[in-house]
Amino acid sequence: MNGSGRSELMRIRLKQFRRKLRAAAIVFIACVCGWFVMELEILGVRVLAPYFGSAVYVVMGSVIGVFLLSLSAGYMVGGWLSRKTNSKRTLGVNLMAAGVWLCAMPFFIEPVCDGIFNVGLDEKWGSLLAALVLFGAPTLLLGTVSPTAVRWLTRRASDSGLNAGLVLAFSTVAGFAGCVVTAFYLVLLSMRHTICASGVVLVALGATILVQAAVQAGRNLSSEAEGKTDEQIPENRHSFYSIGD
Numbered sequence: 336m337n338g339s340g341r342s343e344l345m346r347i348r349l350k351q352f353r354r355k356l357r358a359a360a361i362v363f364i365a366c367v368c369g370w371f372v373m374e375l376e377i378l379g380v381r382v383l384a385p386y387f388g389s390a391v392y393v394v395m396g397s398v399i400g401v402f403l404l405s406l407s408a409g410y411m412v413g414g415w416l417s418r419k420t421n422s423k424r425t426l427g428v429n430l431m432a433a434g435v436w437l438c439a440m441p442f443f444i445e446p447v448c449d450g451i452f453n454v455g456l457d458e459k460w461g462s463l464l465a466a467l468v469l470f471g472a473p474t475l476l477l478g479t480v481s482p483t484a485v486r487w488l489t490r491r492a493s494d495s496g497l498n499a500g501l502v503l504a505f506s507t508v509a510g511f512a513g514c515v516v517t518a519f520y521l522v523l524l525s526m527r528h529t530i531c532a533s534g535v536v537l538v539a540l541g542a543t544i545l546v547q548a549a550v551q552a553g554r555n556l557s558s559e560a561e562g563k564t565d566e567q568i569p570e571n572r573h574s575f576y577s578i579g580d
Contacts, residue, residue: 369506409478434537
């Protein structure tokens with residue numbers, strides 16, 4: 336194999352490696368969000384129990400119902416946003432917004448729950464409303480990740496089903512891990528610190544995606560500028576030699 340053949344082979348392998356690394360990063364983002372969705376769901380029962388009781392048919396049913404409803408809305412919104420050209424930037428903003436919400440949540444749990452309790456609603460509708468106010472927005476934002484991840488992974492229509500299964504499988508396994516770890520260990524720690532730490536991780540992840548999107552946008556602009564320059568050079572030379580002639 337000559338030198339040009341080796342360089343071409345190295346270029347192809349490097350391109351394949353970057354593609355696999357990109358796919359792993361996308362799946363990792365989906366897994367992180369799957370973890371935090373289940374972590375927040377488990378902690379949500381502990382958050383509402385002091386105000387509305389810990390009965391399975393009341394608080395737990397309210398929390399699970401709100402999470403299912405919010406995720407379904409997030410999936411729909413995420414599917415719509417994934418079609419946009421700036422989907423990466425949008426996803427970064429969504430993750431940062433969810434992280435900021437979690438960081439601030441420990442400071443407004445008590446006012447929200449006390450306010451809803453003082454309205455006079457019974458424990459069923461009171462816990463449902465409190466769960467919706469506290470957990471609806473961040474769960475919806477986290478729900479936008481999976482459809483976007485599937486869109487990013489899909490290069491051909493025939494791979495869409497495989498990519499959807501891959502994202503759902505890995506994010507669900509991550510959610511299982513988050514559920515077990517939270518129920519067995521994290522629930523014993525400070526709820527305020529656990530929620531705030533989760534928010535910080537989401538903010539950092541969203542900021543990383545935004546930075547990467549900005550870098551990629553800069554590269555695209557640079558490539559477009561170089562392409563325009565290359566196109567203009569022959570015209571300028573042609574004009575120059577035409578004048579000389």
